[in-house]
Amino acid sequence: MKVTIKNLTFKNPILLASGTYGLGTKFIGVINKMGGIITKGITVNERFGNPLPRIIETPSGILNSVGLENPGVKKFKEKILPILSKLNTHIFVNIAGTTIEEFIILTEELGETEISGLEINLSCPNIKNRQRLPAQSPKLVSKIVSAIRKRTNKFLIAKLTANFVDPLDTARAAIDSGVDAVSLINTLYGIAFDINTKKPILGGITGGLSGPAIKPFALYCIWHIKQKLDIPIIGGGGIMNANDVKEFILAGAKLVAIGSGNLVDPFLGLKILKELED
Amino acid sequence: MIVTESAQIIAHHQLTEEIFSLLLEAPKIATQVKPGQFVMIRISDNYSFMLRRPFAIADCTQNNIRIIYRVVGKGTKELSKRKPKENLDILGPLGRSIPNLKNKKIALCAGGIGIAPLKLVASKLAQTNELYLYYGAKTKKELLFLNELKALCGKLILATEDGSWGKKGLIVNFLDVAFFKEQKIEVLFAAGPLKMLKNLKIKLKDFPQLIPYVFLESRMGCGCGLCYCCGVKTINGEYLRICTDGPVFNLHQVELTSLEL
Ligand SMILES: Cc1cc2nc3c(=O)[nH]c(=O)nc-3n(C[C@H](O)[C@H](O)[C@H](O)COP(=O)(O)OP(=O)(O)OC[C@H]3O[C@@H](n4cnc5c(N)ncnc54)[C@H](O)[C@@H]3O)c2cc1C
Ligand SMILES: Cc1cc2nc3c(=O)[nH]c(=O)nc-3n(C[C@H](O)[C@H](O)[C@H](O)COP(=O)(O)O)c2cc1C
Numbered sequence: 001m002k003v004t005i006k007n008l009t010f011k012n013p014i015l016l017a018s019g020t021y022g023l024g025t026k027f028i029g030v031i032n033k034m035g036g037i038i039t040k041g042i043t044v045n046e047r048f049g050n051p052l053p054r055i056i057e058t059p060s061g062i063l064n065s066v067g068l069e070n071p072g073v074k075k076f077k078e079k080i081l082p083i084l085s086k087l088n089t090h091i092f093v094n095i096a097g098t099t100i101e102e103f104i105i106l107t108e109e110l111g112e113t114e115i116s117g118l119e120i121n122l123s124c125p126n127i128k129n130r131q132r133l134p135a136q137s138p139k140l141v142s143k144i145v146s147a148i149r150k151r152t153n154k155f156l157i158a159k160l161t162a163n164f165v166d167p168l169d170t171a172r173a174a175i176d177s178g179v180d181a182v183s184l185i186n187t188l189y190g191i192a193f194d195i196n197t198k199k200p201i202l203g204g205i206t207g208g209l210s211g212p213a214i215k216p217f218a219l220y221c222i223w224h225i226k227q228k229l230d231i232p233i234i235g236g237g238g239i240m241n242a243n244d245v246k247e248f249i250l251a252g253a254k255l256v257a258i259g260s261g262n263l264v265d266p267f268l269g270l271k272i273l274k275e276l277e278d
Numbered sequence: 279m280i281v282t283e284s285a286q287i288i289a290h291h292q293l294t295e296e297i298f299s300l301l302l303e304a305p306k307i308a309t310q311v312k313p314g315q316f317v318m319i320r321i322s323d324n325y326s327f328m329l330r331r332p333f334a335i336a337d338c339t340q341n342n343i344r345i346i347y348r349v350v351g352k353g354t355k356e357l358s359k360r361k362p363k364e365n366l367d368i369l370g371p372l373g374r375s376i377p378n379l380k381n382k383k384i385a386l387c388a389g390g391i392g393i394a395p396l397k398l399v400a401s402k403l404a405q406t407n408e409l410y411l412y413y414g415a416k417t418k419k420e421l422l423f424l425n426e427l428k429a430l431c432g433k434l435i436l437a438t439e440d441g442s443w444g445k446k447g448l449i450v451n452f453l454d455v456a457f458f459k460e461q462k463i464e465v466l467f468a469a470g471p472l473k474m475l476k477n478l479k480i481k482l483k484d485f486p487q488l489i490p491y492v493f494l495e496s497r498m499g500c501g502c503g504l505c506y507c508c509g510v511k512t513i514n515g516e517y518l519r520i521c522t523d524g525p526v527f528n529l530h531q532v533e534l535t536s537l538e539l
Contacts, residue, residue, distance in 0.1 A: 019505065022503055022504045022506070026502065026503050027280075040506065048511075048515060048516050049509075049517060052496050052497070052509060052538065053497040054497070054506070055329070055498070055499045055505070055507035055508075057329045059326065060325035060328065061325075062499070064505070066506050069506045069509075211325070213325075240325075262504055262505075263499040264320070264329070265282060265367075266282075266500060267282055
C-alpha cells in the first residue's frame with residue numbers, strides 16, 4: 001500500500017487530518033501505523049480558541065468552531081516537537097497565518113525542524129474578523145505559497161477550500177507556486193440556530209461542517225480537479241470506512257485524510273487499515 | 279489505556295420517569311476504572327448520531343460498569359430503547375481520577391443525576407475517609423440508591439425541591455458553615471446541574487478553608503483530547519479540557535460562565 005510523492009514515501013495512503021488528532025501526542029500506537037499525521041493548526045501566537053460550545057452534531061455531520069486553539073509556534077517547538085520527533089511516521093505541521101508575514105514566521109520557525117513537511121492552512125473558517133479565506137483567491141494562494149516555498153525545501157501541502165470558489169483554480173495556483181500536494185476539502189461553511197433562544201448555537205457563531213454529509217461533494221471536488229490537473233491530491237471529507245477510502249482513490253486522491261471519523265472512534269485509522277489489508 | 283469495547287447490556291432498568299440504570303459487561307474498561315472517570319457511548323452506528331455521548335461511571339466491578347442517566351434529548355432517548363443482550367460500542371476509561379485522599383472528612387454534594395459520578399467516588403473514598411453526603415433532587419422519587427449510600431456515608435442530608443422528602447429546597451442551601459467547621463470537613467466533591475454549581479460557587483465564599491472539587495460537563499467531540507471541542511475557561515483565560523484535564527476541577531480555578539451548553 002506504499003505511496004510515493006516527490007521525495008516522500010508513505011507506508012500507506014492514510015493520514016490523520018488536521019484538528020482531529022490533536023498535536024500528535026496521544027494514541028501514538030495508532031499514529032505510528034498511519035501514513036502520516038497532520039497536527040492541529042499552529043499559529044504564531046498562542047490562541048485560546050472560540051467560546052463554547054464548539055461542536056454540535058448535524059445529520060450525518062459535525063459542525064465545529066474550535067477557533068484554532070493551540071499553544072503557538074514557540075511553545076509547540078519547545079514542548080511538542082520533541083515528542084513528535086520520536087514518532088515513526090510522517091509528521092506534517094498545519095500552519096495557520098492570518099497574514100503573509102505570519103506564514104513567513106511560521107515557515108522560518110518550522111522549516112529547519114525534523115518534520116516531514118508543512119500543511120499550509122489557507123482555509124480555516126474559524127478565525128474571526130476574516131472576511132475571506134486565502135484559499136478563496138488564486139492570487140492570494142500564489143502569494144502565500146511562493147513566500148513559503150522561497151524559505152523552505154520541505155514538502156509542502158496547500159490545504160484548500162471548496163467554499164465559494166472553484167478549487168481547480170486555487171489548486172492550479174498552489175501547484176504553480178511550488179507546493180508538492182494539495183489537500184481538500186476542508187470543512188464547509190455552516191451555522192445552526194437554537195429555535196428557543198433564537199441565537200446561533202456555536203460559541204463562534206459560524207462553524208465548519210464535516211463528516212459523511214460532505215463526502216459526495218468532497219469526492220466531486222477531487223474528481224473535478226483531476227479532470228484538468230494531474231497533481232497529487234490528499235482527499236478527505238467524511239471518510240468513515242475502507243470503502244470510503246477506495247472511493248476517494250477512485251476520484252483521484254493519492255492519499256486520504258481521516259477527520260471527523262477520529263472523533264467518533266480514535267482507533268478508526270487502524271480499523272480502516274485492517275479492512276484495506278484484508 | 280483507553281480502549282473501545284463492544285459491551286453487552288446485562289441489565290437496563292427504568293428507575294424513574296426519566297432516569298435509567300444501564301449495566302454493561304465491559305471487562306477491558308472495568309478493570310482500569312478510577313473514580314471520577316467516564317465513558318463515551320456510541321448511540322448507534324448509523325450517522326444520525328455522529329457523536330458519542332459522555333456518561334460518568336457510577337459503579338464498577340471486575341467485569342461490569344454501570345451508567346445512570348437521565349433522558350434529556352434524542353441520544354439518551356434512543357439509548358433508553360436498547361435492550362439486554364444488545365451490544366453498545368463504548369470508549370473508555372476517560373478523564374482523570376479524583377485525587378487520592380486518606381483520613382479526611384469529606385463532604386459530597388449531589389444534585390439530581392449528579393449522584394451518578396459521586397456514587398463511585400463515595401464507594402472509593404469511604405474505604406479510607408469519613409463521608410458526609412448532601413443529596414438533593416426534584417422529588418422523593420428521584421432520590422436514588424439511599425440504602426447503598428447510607429452504608430457508605432456516615433451522615434446523609436437529603437432535600438427535595440418539592441419537600442416530598444427530607445428538607446425542602448435546593449441542597450446547596452443546606453451546606454452549613456458552622457457544621458463544616460465543627461466537623462473539620464476539608465474537602466468537597468460536588469456534581470449536579472450547572473445552576474447548582476454556580477450557587478455553590480457563591481456559597482463557597484463562606485468556606486475559605488474548603489477545597490471544592492466539581493464535576494463539569496460541556497459538549498464533547500472525541501472525549502479523549504483530540505479535538506479541543508470541550509473545555510472550561512480557567513481564571514487565566516485559557517481553556518482546560520473537560521475530557522483529559524477533568525472532568526473534576528477545583529471550583530476556584532474555573533469560570534463556570536464559560537460553560538453554557
Ligand atoms: C463527563 C460527563 C459525564 C456525564 N455523565 C452523565 C451521567 O452520568 N448521567 C447523565 O444523565 N448525564 C451525564 N452527562 C450528560 C450527558 O452526556 C448528556 O445528558 C447527553 O449527552 C445528552 O445527550 P442527548 O442526545 O440526549 O441530548 P441532546 O440535547 O439532544 O444532545 C445534543 C448534543 O449535545 C450534547 N449534550 C447535551 N447535554 C449535554 C451535557 N449536559 N453534557 C455534555 N454534552 C451534552 C450531546 O452529547 C449531543 O452531542 C455527562 C456529561 C459529561 C460531559
Ligand atoms: C474539530 C475539528 C477541528 C479541525 N481543525 C482543523 C485545523 O486546525 N486545521 C485544518 O486545516 N483543518 C481542520 N479541520 C478540518 C479537517 O482537517 C478536515 O479537513 C475536515 O474536517 C473534513 O474531513 P472530515 O469530513 O473527515 O472531518 C478540523 C475539523 C474538525 C472536525
